[in-house]
Amino acid sequence: MRITDVAAAAGVSAITVSRALNAPELLSKATLRRVLSAVERMGYVPNLTAGALSSRRSRMIVAIVPTIASPMYAETLQAFTDVLSQAGYHVVLGLGGFDGRDEEQLITTLLGRQPEGLLLVGAVQSTGARRRLAEAMIPVVQIWGDASTAADLQVGFSHASVGEAVANHLCDRGYRAFGVVSSDDPRALERLEGFRRGLQRRGLLLATQRLMPPPSTLMEGRAALEPLLRDLPRHGAVFCSSDLLAAGLLIEAGVRGVRIPGELAICGFGDLEIGRAMEPALTTVSVDGTEMGQLAARCLVDRLAGNRIPRRLSVPAEIIQRGTT
Amino acid sequence: MRITDVAAAAGVSAITVSRALNAPELLSKATLRRVLSAVERMGYVPNLTAGALSSRRSRMIVAIVPTIASPMYAETLQAFTDVLSQAGYHVVLGLGGFDGRDEEQLITTLLGRQPEGLLLVGAVQSTGARRRLAEAMIPVVQIWGDASTAADLQVGFSHASVGEAVANHLCDRGYRAFGVVSSDDPRALERLEGFRRGLQRRGLLLATQRLMPPPSTLMEGRAALEPLLRDLPRHGAVFCSSDLLAAGLLIEAGVRGVRIPGELAICGFGDLEIGRAMEPALTTVSVDGTEMGQLAARCLVDRLAGNRIPRRLSVPAEIIQRGTT
DNA sequence: TTGTAGGCGTTATCAA
DNA sequence: TTGATAACGCCTACAA
Numbered sequence: 001m002r003i004t005d006v007a008a009a010a011g012v013s014a015i016t017v018s019r020a021l022n023a024p025e026l027l028s029k030a031t032l033r034r035v036l037s038a039v040e041r042m043g044y045v046p047n048l049t050a051g052a053l054s055s056r057r058s059r060m061i062v063a064i065v066p067t068i069a070s071p072m073y074a075e076t077l078q079a080f081t082d083v084l085s086q087a088g089y090h091v092v093l094g095l096g097g098f099d100g101r102d103e104e105q106l107i108t109t110l111l112g113r114q115p116e117g118l119l120l121v122g123a124v125q126s127t128g129a130r131r132r133l134a135e136a137m138i139p140v141v142q143i144w145g146d147a148s149t150a151a152d153l154q155v156g157f158s159h160a161s162v163g164e165a166v167a168n169h170l171c172d173r174g175y176r177a178f179g180v181v182s183s184d185d186p187r188a189l190e191r192l193e194g195f196r197r198g199l200q201r202r203g204l205l206l207a208t209q210r211l212m213p214p215p216s217t218l219m220e221g222r223a224a225l226e227p228l229l230r231d232l233p234r235h236g237a238v239f240c241s242s243d244l245l246a247a248g249l250l251i252e253a254g255v256r257g258v259r260i261p262g263e264l265a266i267c268g269f270g271d272l273e274i275g276r277a278m279e280p281a282l283t284t285v286s287v288d289g290t291e292m293g294q295l296a297a298r299c300l301v302d303r304l305a306g307n308r309i310p311r312r313l314s315v316p317a318e319i320i321q322r323g324t325t
Numbered sequence: 326m327r328i329t330d331v332a333a334a335a336g337v338s339a340i341t342v343s344r345a346l347n348a349p350e351l352l353s354k355a356t357l358r359r360v361l362s363a364v365e366r367m368g369y370v371p372n373l374t375a376g377a378l379s380s381r382r383s384r385m386i387v388a389i390v391p392t393i394a395s396p397m398y399a400e401t402l403q404a405f406t407d408v409l410s411q412a413g414y415h416v417v418l419g420l421g422g423f424d425g426r427d428e429e430q431l432i433t434t435l436l437g438r439q440p441e442g443l444l445l446v447g448a449v450q451s452t453g454a455r456r457r458l459a460e461a462m463i464p465v466v467q468i469w470g471d472a473s474t475a476a477d478l479q480v481g482f483s484h485a486s487v488g489e490a491v492a493n494h495l496c497d498r499g500y501r502a503f504g505v506v507s508s509d510d511p512r513a514l515e516r517l518e519g520f521r522r523g524l525q526r527r528g529l530l531l532a533t534q535r536l537m538p539p540p541s542t543l544m545e546g547r548a549a550l551e552p553l554l555r556d557l558p559r560h561g562a563v564f565c566s567s568d569l570l571a572a573g574l575l576i577e578a579g580v581r582g583v584r585i586p587g588e589l590a591i592c593g594f595g596d597l598e599i600g601r602a603m604e605p606a607l608t609t610v611s612v613d614g615t616e617m618g619q620l621a622a623r624c625l626v627d628r629l630a631g632n633r634i635p636r637r638l639s640v641p642a643e644i645i646q647r648g649t650t
Numbered sequence: 651t652t653g654t655a656g657g658c659g660t661t662a663t664c665a666a
Numbered sequence: 667t668t669g670a671t672a673a674c675g676c677c678t679a680c681a682a
Contacts, residue, residue, distance in 0.1 A: 048437040050659035074399045091418045112373035218602035277543035375675035
């Protein structure tokens with residue numbers, strides 16, 4: 001069924017049906033009613049592909065995310081999609097993984113959909129992909145990235161500053177020996193660098209660090225406790241790149257009877273529900289994934305509506321002091 | 326830039342460029358090379374919207390999921406998208422929530438994209454939406470649903486049977502008093518019904534049940550322990566609709582010094598990582614969300630390739646006996 | 651192996 | 667307020 005079928009049934013031209021659906025204020029009340037009732041009666045569903053081609057407005061946004069198996073990204077994408085859906089956009093999903101393999105290929109085919117905007121979680125790795133994005137001439141919001149890899153629009157926070165803030169926080173609470181258990185994805189590494197620098201500024205050193213490929217899991221956290229206890233003096237503190245790793249440490253500590261924070265202090269990252277639910281509750285860095293997703297979506301919507309918007313938006317990343325430090 | 330620009334640059338007609346990209350085997354080696362090099366040099370990205378309109382093949386699949394904030398659905402969608410991406414399809418995301426509000430609206434606009442297939446997580450609530458789907462004449466795979474609400478294609482398992490199997494398992498292990506802590510979403514309720522029926526068959530009754538709206542959280546699990554201990558005799562067993570609820574019970578039990586499974590046995594559902602990582606490890610029902618997602622994707626790909634495929638596919642749901650029962 | 655003509659279903663543009 | 671006409675960029679069908 002096409003728009004002309006509905007038009008014929010309503011005794012109007014095709015363009016009038018189009019207007020009834022897209023710009024009803026242009027039609028007389030009577031015509032509008034007649035057309036809409038025909039649409040309803042016939043169960044007409046407009047072909048958005050044709051509409052997009054003709055109007056050069058696809059009403060689609062592409063979201064490129066490393067994975068949605070990680071709760072942080074899933075939460076962000078959920079919020080992003082919800083807001084865009086309200087605004088009349090559809091979201092096309094691109095799951096890129098953490099390595100840059102096939103990145104350009106993925107981005108290229110997705111750009112072929114003529115999206116009106118694009119969400120990028122993390123940085124683009126390959127220069128080829130970066131060029132493609134630039135050539136697409138559409139707004140690109142980057143989140144979870146950092147200024148150095150910034151795209152067109154940026155919603156986020158400085159990972160390095162977060163690392164430094166955690167270092168200061170732990171020093172202020174009196175800890176003097178430090179370890180890190182971390183994923184080796186680019187964002188986590190930046191936080192680690194910031195952490196190390198923060199310690200240096202206080203004249204302190206990192207005693208031990210353990211890196212592992214993403215995604216981080218509870219089990220890896222559990223497995224990390226034993227070597228950590230070996231390498232780190234008593235009463236030390238560890239900064240984990242994810243609440244999952246931190247919670248894993250906590251669980252294993254429970255099993256082994258290691259007192260937290262007495263024998264080992266733990267700070268996580270992400271403020272996941274599991275951290276709040278553990279006992280003792282996890283000290284962590286809270287970044288509101290939902291807010292980031294919503295903000296990113298609003299940036300795009302505003303920009304596409306022709307509004308001026310700031311190119312850099314900060315989301316607070318704050319340390320939540322709870323029971324493990 | 327259009328296909329004709331590339332064609333001009335390569336000294337061929339537009340259709341030859343199209344073939345170089347979509348059916349290279351039809352071209353001579355020399356022409357193919359010439360065209361592809363022009364494509365490469367000019368950074369041409371085909372307009373898939375135009376292609377879809379012309380070929381009537383959108384190469385898009387719509388995925389309708391209640392939420393991706395829940396790890397089970399996120400995992401399934403991740404696997405689904407990965408497989409389809411390999412097969413050259415793009416996935417458009419529709420997040421529907423758990424209630425039926427706006428469901429028909431969402432499905433209708435998404436169908437306007439002319440998807441070639443559709444994934445449905447859970448059942449369609451409204452009859453309007455069901456009619457739309459039927460009229461779309463495209464393959465629809467339903468997962469996480471059950472036979473009674475079955476769509477065109479079905480990948481899943483019987484929630485009722487799972488509930489019954491858990492009842493039998495717990496009885497066989499010697500428990501005689503039973504409780505349930507559950508979300509009230511349709512799938513969870515079906516498992517609960519099956520559980521109750523399984524108990525009845527053994528001449529046993531459910532002593533207490535606590536229902537709550539989805540999504541389930543660890544915190545709700547923690548909060549559920551105290552009333553549960555009040556209402557359930559010692560040495561009872563509880564069946565939770567999610568590993569998150571079950572893990573919450575475990576954490577709270579740790580805090581209160583309630584011995585698990587000595588004083589309370591716990592069985593979860595979903596086999597999430599958190600259940601495996603807890604101490605004692607959680608007895609649960611394992612349904613492979615990744616496999617369901619992959620299977621659903623392959624169903625669609627096969628069907629779209631014109632292959633005959635079974636309309637009902639079962640995924641095993643097996644009880645994993647671990648430390649909490 | 652390559653090309654020509656025409657149409658996919660909608661909306662922009664201009665006219666009435 | 668409504669309509670006629672001509673794109674939008676690509677691919678199917680058929681022809682050479």
